[in-house]
Structures are given as structure tokens and as C-alpha cells.
Amino acid sequence: MDFAAIERKWQRKWQEDRIFEPRVENKKKFFITVPYPYMSGSLHIGHGRTFTMGDIIARFKRLQGYNVLFPMAFHVTGTPVLAIADAIKAGDEKVINLYKEYVRIYEDDENRVEEIVSSFVEPENIARYFAQKTQQDFIGMGYSIDWRRKFHTAEPIYNKFVEWQFKKLYDKGVIKKGKYPITYSIEDGNPVGEDDIEDGDINKVSIMEFTAIKFQFEDGYLVAATLRPETIFGVTNLWLNPNATYCKVKVRDEIWYISKEAAEKLKYQKEDISVEECILGERFIGKYVKEPVEGREIPILPAEFVDPDNATGVVYSVPAHAPYDYQALVDLQKNEEYLKRFGLSKNDVEIEPIKIIDIKGYDMPARDICEKMGIKGQNDSRLEEATQIIYKDEFYSGILNERCKQFAGIKINEIKDEVKNWLKSLGKADVFYETSRKAVTRNGHKVIVAVLQEQWFIDYTPSWWKELGHKLVDNMVFYPSKYKGIMHGIIDWLEKRPCARKRGLGTRFPWNKEWIIESLSDSTIYMAMYTIAHIIRREGIKAEQLKEEFFDYVFLGKSEVSEVAKLTGIKEDVIEEMRTEFSYWYPNDERHTAPPHLSNHLAFFIMHHAAIFPEEYWPRAITLNGLMIREGAKISKSKGNVIPLAHVADKYGVDLFRLYCAVNADLDSVVDWRESEIASLRRRFVQFVNILEESVDAEPLKEYDWYDKWLLSKFYRRLKESVVLFDTFRIRDAMINMLFHFMNDVKEYEKFVGVERRKRIIRNVMDEWLLILSPVIPHICEEYWHKIGHNTYISLENLPEIKEEYINEEIEAEKDYLDSVISDIEEIIKIAKIQPHKIYIYTAEPWKGDIFRAIKDVSPKEVIKEAMKIRKDKSTVDFVKKLLKEKIKFVEIDENALLEREKQKIENILGAPIIINSDYDPKNKRKFALPLKPAIYIE
């Protein structure tokens, strides 16, 4: 069977007949969204899982009778697309080859590939190309998306919408200006993001805030940078690299001495900086500075480990607690030759460490650890490790001692910023930012930290806003439910977020056109755009017409239609239509995505809705699915294990992919895409299709016998369970139940009844079977739906009421009983290695049944007493003990009648005649019989 052809056929028909383009109706609606994908390349199967699960839910909701809207758009704002265009423009081979690879997914002709990739020097072309291809991919996955409503985020109409959103936020007073440190390239004159930094995706660059402490020196200060300002109480000397260049820098009205590199950086971190003169580090060595706390005079000593390109290039020494400092001192003391170069003597470096932190297990921490580890000298590579150990120990269990003034007795992990703030308040410290590692841009330019003086923020801290956010979350359904608590935590943790950048694609910041609205901030409430985008398009409405008043009316119902029409030049009835469309579809009933969006996109999604929309339009549910990995490994370009979504249809089959996504793991756990498991799933899938195929022309049963009723009972019970499972997002369990478990039932049925009757009875339940499976495997279900004579689309059908009357407890219990008898007999045959000629079955004597019935609800401690009331005999006790041990569940079955009736079938399966309750009992087995567990003798 050509599954690919079937899939393509129905996808084409669905598109042609526009069946997924819902309109406003007098019918309950369901508006589901999945975040639009970012268009910096083509999507792979890992992305596919989330969209697929979204589509499965959308289709299930249609089955339940909802008018479902499932729209999609494309995200192109931000720096990545721009960075790619720049890289291609600059002839970056790595990027060009990567994009050629992407394009080859869709194009066969190598000349065409070249042509397309060279067009990517224009970022617009990248966005347009991949948006178009991704739409094609999604259609090819069978997604039931309304494509009339698509847009991309660099379009003028979208810009207008984002502008409106920011105006609303501005009116609430949460758009603010302030200073902010960022990574930056001096040579490019631009901020740089993860995508601009060499290996930025693998090895992240973060911004570290150093405390710059001022040590009085001549006409100004030597400014030493530290990440542990609390250690200032134990300072004994400064370290300068004698071979590095240090500069005298005018910082407002102060003079700072810092390394040449640091001076350069400082220009980008503070205003009003001028470098006056530069001299070699060795010129400082041997001189003295005053430390800021007590004003002690401490010497400046040489240390080659000091990196002038890290922070200020000046380091203060705390030999009691810093292994580097301790070791450097030890080294100096041993090296008089070296000291002489700076006019120093051994005496000058006989420095006693000052211990300021008490910590269990250490006397003098830095010395102890160096000795313990056998550190050889200041260039020993294990010094880093030693530093980490000390830092960790001190941080978690260290306490500042009496040398630390008002901070004495406080644990290190509790003072964190206090010492820093204290020093700052005294004017003895400042802040110096540095990158967490040495980094360069993709063009090889140095990355530093710059401080933007006028960064725009969204301020999430106002309490009214957080309260609304919490309220929104409270009223929302989360699946898995644990994420609800996590989301409350995230809302509490939100502070200020920069919302604009100096470069990238996107919407210009309304109050300062040099800034572009940052790409997570511009995609928070855009689901509202889906409700009207197709009308804007249809009417050819221009971006300029989408004024603030327009959105105010359509989304918030403010002012009068006539006014808005006059103001915008859009016809009144069109505006009303949009208002109607919005009020019908909104709120967003379900947003489906993956957990990485939790602390960013979803948090903003919630907060912005809470701020801008009235409660009735707040989103209703968030569902999340885990990631997809492949053969146990993360899917990534660098691992080379990416399977493009576009290849799924030909390589595996779309229904099979969807089924795998649904069945391989629970929604919230990781799906592992394994070829061997896919192969086995394919076998089962083909088995399923064969069952369907064999029943297409079969005559449905008119009358049902016992076995038929059993299978129907199983079917409707599973159907009933599966609807509940589906509805509570346990899609995996629903599908296993409805597909695999029911197929096992069918196999079992066939074993007793034969293949011909199986073909017929399947025909009886085929409609409902196809319907319940259709959300997951829509193409094959659509195919058979038509093959068995329907001329509607199964994709638009509703699931009928469950036929409860077919669910039959009694028959299922009888079947279970027969199964257990048969499997007991088979077990004996196997264990005893017997070739059976005759099988004797002895059911339990009636008194056993009477007792069992009498004690079925009695507590274990009372059973024997209770049983003895009925039948006073030693054998009663034995029987009850046995019964309890076997853990048999009581059901009322006429064993004799049932066995008699099904005798022939059991004999067929076991291949030997069966004799029920014969007097012939040579091994005296009859007495072992229990109710629902007859005794057996085989010969």
C-alpha cells in the first residue's frame, strides 16, 4: 500500500476544500495555538513533535464537536536572521554551507541552491523562503491549520500591532528607561548576542559583575576587581602584572589606575572617561597603597598570573583564603633574584596572611589546601580547582570572624552583596563588568561588556501586575499540572526585562526609532492577530490604517465604530466583522508548546494578557510536551543527527510519525526517535491497516453471540476510557488502549471464532474505531472512512455517544474465567511435559462458593470466624487460607454451565478432550478446586 500517496491525496483534498478554515458560528469554539516557529532555517522532527501534538489535540476537539481554530504564523524578528544574512554577505563558508544544506532539502538543482542561498544576503529573503517551505512542510504533516490567517512578524501590519501593544504597556507605566550591561563589540560598534559570538551557542558568555575596590595611591586609586568583596578585610597586598601596561584614567573627578585593556572597556561602561597616560606595571611594584577599610599601608607586589585583560587588571591579595595569592607569596619568598629586579628583599614579602573566615576543617584555608594538594607553584594548573574547593566550602559553611567589623558572625552565603553595598555607599567601591570568558565575535572581534545608558525595559515588578498574573494562572489549566506552581514561581521571579535592542529585524520602538523591539517582547499576545489577520488581508487594509484606535476598538471594544471608521478609512462593517471574529475566538483556549518556553515566552504571554486584556479574554490552558531525542542523543546540527520535517513523509510516513509521537512516550516525557522501534511500530501499523482492509467488503453482523458480545464490550469499554484519556491529555494511554490493546482483543477473538467472523464484526465497529484514531493517524482513517462508503470528511466528523449498552461486565468476567482455566491447563502441560490425551476439570463444591460469597467483603482478620459460622469443619479453614493466598476476586459465574457451553472451543485450543466434573479422579485433585479456579487433572 502506498501510504505516501494516500497521505498526499487527502492533504490535497483538505486544502482544496478548505476544510480547516472555520468561521464564526453559533457553536462552541476551541482556539488552540502553538508558538510560531523561528524562521532561521528549516524545521526538524524534534520541532515536529510539538506541532504534531498540537494538531492531534485540535483534531480531537473537532471530534468532540467544537468549532476549532488552529492557526499558524512565522517568527522572523530578532538578530539571528540578520546575523545569517550578514555572515552570508561576508562570505562565511560555514554559514553558507549550512544554508545550502537547508535549501537542498527542498531543491534538487544545485544551481538553484546557489541562487537561493546567495539571495539570503537579504534577511527578508531568508524569512520568506523558510516561511513558505515550512508551510509546505506543515501541510505535508497533515496539520489542520487555517492558513488564511498566517503572517510573519516583520510585516508592517504586525509592526502596527506590536506598536499598539507597547502603547498599552506604556500607558500602564511599565515601559521604563535605565542602565544595562550587555555584551558588545567595539570594532563592530554593536551589541552582540549569542548568535554573533564564536561558539556562543555551545559555550555561553554571561556578564559578571565585579566589585571594583579603590586603594588610595598617590593622586588617586589603584582599583582592584573582585568577585568576593567580603574578603577585603583580609587584604595584605596588591598584585600587578609587571609586564602589563597600566593607565591613569580620569573617571569623573577621580583618578583610577587600571590596566590599559580595562581602561578601554571602562569607556564603554561609564560616561566621562579619559585616559591620561600609560606606564609599565613594574613601575608600581614596591610602592604602597592604603586599603579602604582601616587605611593600612600594603605593598604592591609583582604577579605574572594577573591577566590585564580580565576586569581591571589589578588584584588584591588575600593569602589566607585565596590559593593563588598564598602560592604567589610563597613563590616570591623563594625567589630573591626576581625580587631584586624590583628592588625588593625577602623581608618585604614576609607577609602574614590575615584570616577573616572561620571554617570547620581548616586552620588557614588557602595554605591548607595548597599543602594538601601538593601545589607546586603559582603556575600549577590545579590552583583553579583548589580555589573552587575553598570557595565552595567557605561559601556554604564559612563565617566571617571578628576582623570583619559589623559583618562578624555572618555566614558568607548570607552577606553576598552587603559588603559590596557598604563599600559602595562609602564611595570606596564601584562596579566593573566583565565577560565570563574570553570571547570573540564570528568575525574575530573582541567581545567586551558595555553599559547601555538608555536601555528600555519592561518592568514586571509592580504588584498590581504580579497579582493579575497570579490570578490568571490560578484560573488556568496546566498539563502537566506541576507547571502551574512553577509558573507562579516564575511570575514572582520576573523583574525588569530589556525589551529593545539596537539591531535586528522587528518593530521600531515607538518612542525612540533607533531601537528595535526585542523579539520575545513582540510575541506575547499575537494570538489576537490570528482572529483578524485574514480579514485585513482580504480587505487589502494598509498598515497605516491600523491605528491605535482601531486595535482599541477591535480588541478592547473602546469608543465607537463610526469614529474608528472615519479615522482609519476602514469600512464600518469590516471593523465590526473583526470585532465579532475576535470576540468569538478569544480567549486562546489552549496554548501548546515545550517547557523551554516556560520562563520566557509563556511568562510574558501570561503577563501581557493580564495587563492588556479583560479577564474574559485571558488564556485558559497551557499544555507542554517533552523534547524529542534521537537514538538517545540530543538532536542538533552539530551532532549531525537532524532529520528534516520535510523528509518524514518519504522516509517514514506521516501517520507513522504522528503515531510514534503519540505513543512512544507520555506527553510530558522525552520521546526517543529510534529506528528499531519505528520499524516495530510500522509492523503493527501495517497489521492494523490489514485488519481494516479485510473488513472493507465484509457484511456486518446482524446478530451477536457470546463471543461477539465480548468483543463489542471490550471495544466500547476501551472507547469510553479512551475519550476520557484523550480529554485529559493522556494521549499515549488512549492510543495504546484503542489501538494495541484492542488489536490484541481482536486477535483473541479470532482465536476462538475464526477469521471470517472477525472480518465481519470489525465492520460493525469500524466507523467508531476510525473516528477515535483519526486525530493521530488522520490520513489512513480518512482513506478507510471513504472506502467504507462515507462521503464526508472524517476530519470534520463528531464522535457519537458511547454505546453503553454494549459494555457487559458479566461476559467479560466469564471470558477472564475461561482464559485463566485455559492458561492453567497450558501451564501444567508445559511444566509437566505431558502430551495431553484427556483433560479433567473439577469445579469447586457448592459449599465453597457459598463461603466465598459470604466472606467476600469481610475483613481479612474476620474471615475464618465468619466462614466457620457457615460450615464448621477443619477443611473450611484450609479452604479459606488457600482462597486468601490465591487472591481470587469474587464474581458470580456459573462455572459448570460456562465450561459445558464452551467445551468444544476449549478443546480446539488445547487439542484434547475435556471431561468436566467426572467421578474419575485418580490423583484426588478435586479437593483442591476453588471457586473460579477449578482443579485440573491431565493424562
Add this chain to the structure above:
RNA sequence: GCGGGGGUUGCCGAGCCAGGUCAAAGGCGGUGGACUCAAGAUCCACUCCCGUAGGGGUUCGCCGGUUCGAAUCCGGCCCCCCGCACCA
């Protein structure tokens, strides 16, 4: 550190929230068989140990506890994974 998740029989992974029917689903791998000239594919059986009568024994990271009874509940310990923002 803060927050979240997890350690199950050769492997992957259910089950544990609502303790018994759990030697513990399913798949993969392995073994044997059917089919075939043969291979592959497919199908069937077995796959913790012992057992010629449906049975018994030892298991679910480690150590304790609760309980008639624990993979499942409680306490402690060891180990592993993920996120911590201005980045889409």
C-alpha cells in the same frame, strides 16, 4: 546555590499520585521453532533462578521505618539529568 525531574529485571522504558491481583506492560536485543532451496521479511514460543502439575525462591539506587502486606507511603544517604533570563 535556587527550582524541577529521575535512578525498575541485558538495553530503552511503563508502573509508582489512589500500597496487595507485580517477577513487574510494551518495545529492542537474545534463544528456539514455523515458513523458505537459502537468506531476509513475517509469524509463534521462551527470555531473573529452581521445578515432570497450575508451585517455590530472590529482585525494582542504598539504609532504616510504617503496614498483615511496599517498586509503590515516610525518614536519611548516594548518584544522575535539566533550567536559572534579556537569547530565540
